[in-house]
Amino acid sequence: MTTRALLHLLLHAAVPALVAWLFYRDRLKSIGFLRAWGLLLLGWLIDIDHLLADPIYAPGRCSIGFHPLHTAPAIAVYGALVVPRATRLVGVGLLIHIALDALDCLLMR
Structure with missing residues (x-):
């Protein structure tokens, strides 16, 4: 696995964690950091569409538009x-996930 691919996967967990920490760390009685982070991580569910591709994982392929x-x-729905x-x-x-995938596409060029 390349450094770019590893960084990409790490950012898919770290960026939602940062957003949850910045905006939900003080809301322990309502939603709280862990619940917010978990809901933000649901953005990974859209990667289920990778199962339709052949090969399923192609390190040099841009996900956006594919x-x-x-x-x-x-x-638009997201x-x-x-x-x-x-x-x-x-x-x-979901939008964070798309933004990180778009960033990955830029880094591949």
Whole structure:
């Protein structure tokens, strides 16, 4: 595994943790850091669409625009999930995931 790929995976856990820590660390009675981080990590669920690709994992392939859950219509839905309070953290987690995948695509060029 390359350093870029390892960093990419690490950022998928670290960035949601940082967001949860910055915005939810003081809300122990309502949502709390761990619950917020868990909901943000649900953004990883969109990687299920990698199972449709052959090969499933290709270190040099850009996910954005290639996998169905990494396309513009899907990203618009993730943006809409940020509006209702009940789905906000999941939506933010999905958008963080897409942003990190887009960053990875830039680093591959």
